Amino acid sequence: MTMGPAPAIDGRQAAPLLRLSNIKKSFPGVDALKSVSFEISAGEVHVILGQNGAGKSSLIKVLCGAYLADGGEMEVDGRPVAIRGPADANALGIAVIYQEFSLVPYLDIAQNIFLGREGAFAKAGLIDKAAMHAAARQVLQQLGLTYDTHTYVHDLGVAHQQMVEIAKALSQNARILVMDEPTAAISERESDRLFEVIDRLKQRGVAIVYISHRMKEIMALGDRITVMRDGAVVGSFLRGEAAAGELVRLMIGRSLDGMTRRAPVGAGHCVLSADRLRTAKLQDISLDVRAGEVVGLAGLVGSGRTEVVRAIFGVDPLTGGNIHLDGAPFTLRPDASIRAGIALLPEDRKRQGLALPLTVGDNTVAASLWRLFRYFRFIPTTARQVCDDLIARLNIATRGPGQQVHDLSGGNQQKIVLGKWLAAGARLFLLDEPTRGVDVGAKAEIYRLIDGLAKDGAAVLVISSEFPELVHLCDRAYVMRDYAIVGHLDHGTLSEKAILDLAVHP
Amino acid sequence: MTDHTADNALRHEALWRRIPGVVLILIAMVAWFAIGNPRFLSGDNLANLGLQASLLLMLALPMTLIILTAGLDLSVGALLGLCGVVIAALLVAGWSLIVAVGAALAVGLIIGLINGYLVSYLSLPAFVVTLGTLGISEGLALAISHGDPIGGFTPSIEAFYRSTVGGVPTPVIAAALFCGLLWLILYRTRFGNYIFAIGGNKEALHLAGVKANLVHMAVYVLCSLSVALSALLLLGRTNSAHPSVAVGMEFEAIAAVVLGGTSFEKGQGWLLGTVLGVLAITVLRNGLNVLSVEPSLQVLCVGLMLIVALLIDRGRKGEMAGAAG
Amino acid sequence: MTSVTHHSPTAAVSRALSPDSIGLLVRLGLIAAICIFLTFVSEGFATTDNLLNILRQASLLFLIASGLTLVIIGGGLDLSIGANLTLCACLAAATIKATGQPMAGAAVALGCGTLVGLTNGVLINRLKLPAFLATFGMLWVAQGLAYRFMAGQTIYGFPPGFRTWGIGFFLGVPVPIWIALAVGLCGLIFLARSTLGREVYFMGANETAAVLSGIPVGRRRTLLYALSGAMAGLSALVYIARLNAAEPGIGEPLLLPAIAAVLVGGTSLFGGRGTIVGTFLGALILTLIVKALNALNVDAAWHPVVTGVTLLLALLADAALNRGGRK
Numbered sequence A: 001m002t003m004g005p006a007p008a009i010d011g012r013q014a015a016p017l018l019r020l021s022n023i024k025k026s027f028p029g030v031d032a033l034k035s036v037s038f039e040i041s042a043g044e045v046h047v048i049l050g051q052n053g054a055g056k057s058s059l060i061k062v063l064c065g066a067y068l069a070d071g072g073e074m075e076v077d078g079r080p081v082a083i084r085g086p087a088d089a090n091a092l093g094i095a096v097i098y099q100e101f102s103l104v105p106y107l108d109i110a111q112n113i114f115l116g117r118e119g120a121f122a123k124a125g126l127i128d129k130a131a132m133h134a135a136a137r138q139v140l141q142q143l144g145l146t147y148d149t150h151t152y153v154h155d156l157g158v159a160h161q162q163m164v165e166i167a168k169a170l171s172q173n174a175r176i177l178v179m180d181e182p183t184a185a186i187s188e189r190e191s192d193r194l195f196e197v198i199d200r201l202k203q204r205g206v207a208i209v210y211i212s213h214r215m216k217e218i219m220a221l222g223d224r225i226t227v228m229r230d231g232a233v234v235g236s237f238l239r240g241e242a243a244a245g246e247l248v249r250l251m252i253g254r255s256l257d258g259m260t261r262r263a264p265v266g267a268g269h270c271v272l273s274a275d276r277l278r279t280a281k282l283q284d285i286s287l288d289v290r291a292g293e294v295v296g297l298a299g300l301v302g303s304g305r306t307e308v309v310r311a312i313f314g315v316d317p318l319t320g321g322n323i324h325l326d327g328a329p330f331t332l333r334p335d336a337s338i339r340a341g342i343a344l345l346p347e348d349r350k351r352q353g354l355a356l357p358l359t360v361g362d363n364t365v366a367a368s369l370w371r372l373f374r375y376f377r378f379i380p381t382t383a384r385q386v387c388d389d390l391i392a393r394l395n396i397a398t399r400g401p402g403q404q405v406h407d408l409s410g411g412n413q414q415k416i417v418l419g420k421w422l423a424a425g426a427r428l429f430l431l432d433e434p435t436r437g438v439d440v441g442a443k444a445e446i447y448r449l450i451d452g453l454a455k456d457g458a459a460v461l462v463i464s465s466e467f468p469e470l471v472h473l474c475d476r477a478y479v480m481r482d483y484a485i486v487g488h489l490d491h492g493t494l495s496e497k498a499i500l501d502l503a504v505h506p
Numbered sequence B: 001m002t003d004h005t006a007d008n009a010l011r012h013e014a015l016w017r018r019i020p021g022v023v024l025i026l027i028a029m030v031a032w033f034a035i036g037n038p039r040f041l042s043g044d045n046l047a048n049l050g051l052q053a054s055l056l057l058m059l060a061l062p063m064t065l066i067i068l069t070a071g072l073d074l075s076v077g078a079l080l081g082l083c084g085v086v087i088a089a090l091l092v093a094g095w096s097l098i099v100a101v102g103a104a105l106a107v108g109l110i111i112g113l114i115n116g117y118l119v120s121y122l123s124l125p126a127f128v129v130t131l132g133t134l135g136i137s138e139g140l141a142l143a144i145s146h147g148d149p150i151g152g153f154t155p156s157i158e159a160f161y162r163s164t165v166g167g168v169p170t171p172v173i174a175a176a177l178f179c180g181l182l183w184l185i186l187y188r189t190r191f192g193n194y195i196f197a198i199g200g201n202k203e204a205l206h207l208a209g210v211k212a213n214l215v216h217m218a219v220y221v222l223c224s225l226s227v228a229l230s231a232l233l234l235l236g237r238t239n240s241a242h243p244s245v246a247v248g249m250e251f252e253a254i255a256a257v258v259l260g261g262t263s264f265e266k267g268q269g270w271l272l273g274t275v276l277g278v279l280a281i282t283v284l285r286n287g288l289n290v291l292s293v294e295p296s297l298q299v300l301c302v303g304l305m306l307i308v309a310l311l312i313d314r315g316r317k318g319e320m321a322g323a324a325g
Numbered sequence C: 001m002t003s004v005t006h007h008s009p010t011a012a013v014s015r016a017l018s019p020d021s022i023g024l025l026v027r028l029g030l031i032a033a034i035c036i037f038l039t040f041v042s043e044g045f046a047t048t049d050n051l052l053n054i055l056r057q058a059s060l061l062f063l064i065a066s067g068l069t070l071v072i073i074g075g076g077l078d079l080s081i082g083a084n085l086t087l088c089a090c091l092a093a094a095t096i097k098a099t100g101q102p103m104a105g106a107a108v109a110l111g112c113g114t115l116v117g118l119t120n121g122v123l124i125n126r127l128k129l130p131a132f133l134a135t136f137g138m139l140w141v142a143q144g145l146a147y148r149f150m151a152g153q154t155i156y157g158f159p160p161g162f163r164t165w166g167i168g169f170f171l172g173v174p175v176p177i178w179i180a181l182a183v184g185l186c187g188l189i190f191l192a193r194s195t196l197g198r199e200v201y202f203m204g205a206n207e208t209a210a211v212l213s214g215i216p217v218g219r220r221r222t223l224l225y226a227l228s229g230a231m232a233g234l235s236a237l238v239y240i241a242r243l244n245a246a247e248p249g250i251g252e253p254l255l256l257p258a259i260a261a262v263l264v265g266g267t268s269l270f271g272g273r274g275t276i277v278g279t280f281l282g283a284l285i286l287t288l289i290v291k292a293l294n295a296l297n298v299d300a301a302w303h304p305v306v307t308g309v310t311l312l313l314a315l316l317a318d319a320a321l322n323r324g325g326r327k
Helices: A056-064 A086-091 A109-113 A129-142 A158-171 A188-203 A215-221 A244-252 A305-313 A334-339 A349-353 A360-364 A380-394 A410-423 A440-455 A467-473 A496-504 B002-018 B021-036 B043-068 B076-092 B097-121 B126-145 B156-162 B170-188 B190-207 B212-238 B249-259 B271-290 B295-324 C009-016 C019-041 C048-073 C081-099 C102-126 C131-150 C160-167 C175-193 C195-205 C207-212 C217-243 C252-264 C276-295 C300-322
Strands: A018-027 A030-040 A045-049 A071-076 A079-081 A094-097 A176-180 A207-211 A224-229 A232-238 A270-278 A285-290 A294-298 A320-325 A342-345 A428-432 A459-463 A476-481 A484-489
Touching (some): A030 A224, A045 A215, A056 A207, A094 A158, A109 A158, A129 A158, A158 A176, A215 A244, A232 A244, A270 A305, A270 A459, A285 A484, A294 A305, A294 A496, A305 A342, A305 A459, A334 A342, A349 A410, A349 C207, A360 C195, A440 A467, B021 B271, B043 B212, B043 B249, B126 C252, B156 B170, B156 B212, B190 B212, B295 C131, C048 C217, C048 C252, C102 C131, C102 C160, C160 C217, C175 C195, C175 C276, C195 C217, C207 C217, C252 C276
Parallel strands (some): A176 A207, A294 A476, A342 A428, A428 A459
Antiparallel strands (some): A018 A071, A224 A232
16 A cells, blocks of 8 residues: 655744644543644644553543643644633634544434534424435535435444544534544545545645554555653654554563563463354464463453453353363353353453442452352352452552452452452463553562462463564464454564564455 | 435335334224213213313423433332322422422432433443332332322312313313424433434534534423423322322323334434324223223233234234345 | 451441432431421321321332332333232132132232232243333233123122231231231341342342353242232232222223332432342332322322322432443
8 A cells, every 4th residue: 555755844844734842641640641742734644653551541640631631731723722622622623532422313414413502404494304414414525425314323333433523623624623533443445545534634724643453544544643651752753754563562562671571381271271162253263272371362452352252251142163061061151150160251341241339348259159169059258358368469559358349450359359369260371461550569460470370280361462462471472454363473483573573364 | 216216215215114003002092982881972071071181291202312312211110109209298388389380390300310310321221220219209108108198288279170171171281392302302402302313323413523422311300390390280180199190190191102113213203103102002991981890900901002012013024024125 | 157257347338338328318308307397287197096097008018019119120120010910819719709718818918919010021022022021911911801700899808807908906006017017027037047038139130140140040030020919919918908999990000000109219210229127118118108198188180190290300319329330
């Protein structure tokens, strides 16, 4: 894919459309943005690259007025401005295309484009539908789209909904368009269509802040690329200045200094073996995990890693293939999986892993009631003992089993989810981003715990977006891209670079 | 463009899907009752059918708007009884009809504001909030009437109820006009757009700079106000006000909306579907009356019809999902 | 006890002042306040007979509210309890009249109640209907069946052996209070001392996490609705034994006070939170409020108004207290 020569950015650099300098934003316990500077010119696509939690979302939210920055300056057209709310951002011509669209399913395309601005078409209190649809068609035409504007948004595919969202922003005279992972949920053909639209927008002088994990499109689209990590900008490049591998290396960050790799173990019998799994999304996933082994499942966000563990755990139905546990097939349903000794640590612990209003004690025994107690008889002292043991073993900082989980830090919450599975006596651990959103100290502890699990003979499958973490933690790893496994790295070949090469390039 | 035709096909498919199971049920019922009893299609019975439908329509149409916002109003039956009692008591006390109706509208406004404020601004669950106002309305009606029917007020209400224009009962015309008005509001004004938006994506409405909570509250107020007006139809029909006469009408109103294919999620629904739902319920009850089935069993039949309609729609939707997936 | 648990004084204090215990104190305080008020306003309030009578009335309300408490803790709602009670009452009354056997009536009432509850569970699990819609429909179905069955009649005059369940005394205490105590104890054990109870709290607090923790949410939900139905059946028996009559209007007015009692008792409509003891206190508070209204010579017609207002206030308090823990 060639995009022709890079546009003459130099000429425009004198007066950028938008300039952010030293933007700071912190939340209790987290510096979400540590002095971030950023600028974009008219007709430019500026890509922001970073992992989850790198600060991209916070930056967008400051830009669109959802967050108020704690410090720093903003300039539009060279004049200082303040964005105190969504209305300010709108007035400045800043619009965001979110991953979760701000569209109404059972209104048609025209109604959605002009939602909240119907006044322009009102005649004696009634909406002049013909005028509204004509205006909507005109907006769509600017993007080269020919939808029937009477179609319900609900009946459109994701890609088309996205186009409507873009049309909506354009109709509000947006000059700066922020696109948050626009290609995450659409097909390649649809993506090409999106790129055409982006081209048209560029020609109209719209500046586009583009967020994505997909290196191929980033390299093709980005006039400028800024890499963020841990709430700071770690690098900014013009087109052609940096190779994809370098960008990703910057994005995923430091190697884990001073950390030695796990010593390879003599793997035991095969605990999990999956053969050509297919689901609505996944394609022919085959993998196996042995006792005493930590196996990585690497890949960028959206490559299908979570779907694999959900399928193994029996949450998402299989459309093909089979799974064996200790060489025998088993029922694919969460409660059956648990009884068979499988544990799933979900990626979103607050929504999927914990009952936040309940106590530490309630949460730790939630998955092991069937195992700890017979005849439905719950014995609080037993539960308390199990919980106390886990608190001690996992070194959970809590006032005790009676404390609400809601009040604990991320790291301690994650340890409770892990503890839930230890109590359930699992032998196969499926860990989806086990260190997401936890601090450095807790990370090291979680690494140690995972290592300990394997030493005790459990089989562990770890998903992580942090490749150094995988290299440090795992005996070997599978690498995924586009819902398929694209490679396997054994202990000898496992390295950040090897993962990168497989995860990024086709 | 291929995309264009694909979109058109989608739209037709959606239209087809929107024709709810209730239509099939309605046709089947009319055929069955008409064959079973020739009087069913007589002018008298049709007028009667229209009269019965008009009151339910006055309740079910605004209920549609509420359900489109993913809400529910259980208080309409009790409020209807209360407003009837208020109007009757004031008329008996010698006040003019205008004052009486004004008072009923004021009562409706207050209940609507309570429902709307708690549901929209405080995000409390609608079914419990309106259960609370159901109790309040029921109690107030009992307290005002001391539990006895109030009769002997101006005959003009009954005269209005019995009058016809060009052979069509006036209440039917009134209900039809009301339906037209709500249709305009829902499909031709921004308020209507916002109703779909509240059920479908309230956040989007906030982001668009609309006072979404205010709109949300207004829907409940609108419903309560039209309930207050409907009390006139109730008084005309029974020629007396009884506090508990309308108990359970909320069930028929909700049933009519759900029968009509309006869903509690995503702001998916269809105002004219509710008209079909009302017709289905009225035809069923009328037909059962003609067959002299007692009223208690009729409620049961309404419930069963609802389940059948839901099953038909669900079955078809399942087919669609299967085909798409 | 051999387990070495170390109780630091601060931990003990913080446990004593947990939101739950504060709520308990607030409710007890409210009850004390109304009682003191009534002692001054109404003569003969502070007599053993009168207090037992109040407890008996509260017990009836508690019986029907106890099943609902379980359902709401599990994240559901049952609007059909009142009508279910009516249907059970009518069927049981007819059975007792026909056979003269209280136990036969009891079997019919409990069976019918459970069946209605199971149907609710099936509608919600299989048809994926929202709980309020399914149980609201069931309300009218049960009501319709009851009217149909009674055909305008009232059944009255039960054998004395059966009436004991409603008006009898055992060891000087009315039988309904004993029944409520027994049910309360069972509820307490179910929620606090059975694994099922733990699962109910967990699925009420976070259904997704419950599924991913292997809790069979659908089956548990059906169990809760069945229990709620069974409690409606039990309440029906005590109710008609006290009234000495059954007719199709008896159950429906109980729905509102029952929901109010559950919410006043501190059970959250958002699921995962609540206790049986709280519901008993809630039922007692509502009964006392009615007594206070009577003492002030307020017309009985106003009772639903006050109950409705109480319900809304409890709802507001619930939202204010529980929103913090959720968002």
